[in-house]
Amino acid sequence: MSPMNEFDHLKIRLKDIKDATENFGVDMKIGGGGFGPVYKGKLTLSSGRRAVVAFKRLDPRFGQGNTEFWKEIMLLSDCKHENLISLLGFCIEGEERILVYEYLSRGSLDRYLSNPRLTWNQRLKICVGVARALTYLHDPRMTQRRVLHRDIKSANILLDAEWTPKVSDFGLSKVAPANQPRTYVISNGVGTPGYCDPVYIETGFLCKESDVYSFGVVLFEVMCGRLCCEYRNGQLINILVPRWKICCDKNKLDNIICPGLKEQINKDSLVTFSAIANRCLSRSFEVRPTMAEILKNLEVALEQQNFNPENSALLEIAKLAIPPISYTSNQELHSRLTKGILIDGGQTWVSVNKNGRIREMISAVKCVSGGWFVSDTADDSRFSNIQSGILYYGFKISGRTQFLTSNVTYTVYLVFKCDNMNKDTHVPFKWKLNSETNYSTSCLTLERGNGWLMSRLYQFTSHRKDYDFGIEFMLPTQYSRTMFYLEGIEFKPMEYVD
The missing domain is CATH 2.60.120.260 (Galactose-binding domain-like)
Structure with missing residues (x-):
């Protein structure tokens, strides 16, 4: 059975897509990336429900083609998680290759990094959601396959109206065995400058820790309130990750934290968050944490942020305990x-x-x-x-x-x-x-x-x-x-x- 037949139930007519996007009209375009332009429009789904959806239209000039197209269809048809983008269908007619997704009204995370109105509490919740998705991809429970994303970045983290994060763009992903303590795949280095694991770029050795490095960069972006790379006239002029790591190593986070966030952040939450983010950027694979460990630490950071010791009956009791008790969160x-x-x-x-x-x-x-x-x-x-x-x-x-x-x-x-x-x-x-x-x-x-x-x-x-x-x-x-x-x-x- 050919891939086209296997996923025939997801096929959507080009005519319906053109009608929904006003023939790919400029007013319907909402973005673009390494795959091609993205449009939005209303479409009647196979369930009979009419909804606003997103159409990602492949542009061969961007370097991706049939291989990446089918890879995304196969992965997203098999991987289901509340923090992964949902594939609703696809179109393959003539030269057209179009993927149809759920529409997430707030767009990508990179748009909000510098906005202090995106609170530290909201940022933590977004990071926790992404960590849950990557934990699911790296350590599947029902299959023997491990998915390595290879292009984790804030632009590939989409947000719905409730700020729920969804990891997207699986065109560069690799599938590897999950029944091994460490999965290596030798391939040509791909990814986005600034986010890509330097060891992977230098050696071609890909493992789940490569995704961990990329996610660590995203965590620093969330904390610092800016993208990891600086551009001038469309040209990359500086990668900020090395400086961020040095500041973290030297306990000089005040030099890099987004100014509008400093007053919001609970000290203990910042310590927990920055420590796990810093470990993600370790040169050695062995020092980098697993996604499950990252998730646990981010959940603790969120708990610490929400922990309000003032006017707390529980804290009042804890202070009187014999012998004294220690704790780092409400939950503990x-x-x-x-x-x-x-x-x-x-x-x-x-x-x-x-x-x-x-x-x-x-x-x-x-x-x-x-x-x-x-x-x-x-x-x-x-x-x-x-x-x-x-x-x-x-x-x-x-x-x-x-x-x-x-x-x-x-x-x-x-x-x-x-x-x-x-x-x-x-x-x-x-x-x-x-x-x-x-x-x-x-x-x-x-x-x-x-x-x-x-x-x-x-x-x-x-x-x-x-x-x-x-x-x-x-x-x-x-x-x-x-x-x-x-x-x-x-x-x-x-x-x-x-």
């Missing part, structure tokens, strides 16, 4: 707090649920009074000390929370252990709030693990992070000689999922 901080930390001299335990709601537990040593209790230890407790004793009389729990989440309904539990008790019975406590007259009997026990039981007392909706509580407990006479171990009082959001 949240992950640490979901496991729970000790604060307040080790007498309060705090954790965060998946919805960001605070769960707080106050140790019995801090809040229990009355009764015949002594300080004790338990290896399986959240606290270093608990209260233990035989309850001849009642006892009281009182105190104040510190970190409850506002406008959340909490359930209050007494956490304890006791000897010789059937876990299927009601908890043997009677209790009342200080403001009440009559005692209530608590509900069935819940097992937390390691023998600790949770007695559900009551519920309330928090209106602020600090909540004053006072509860009195008494014990029926049949439990008057039972040994009890009190761990503390816990305030648990109703939606909490362990």
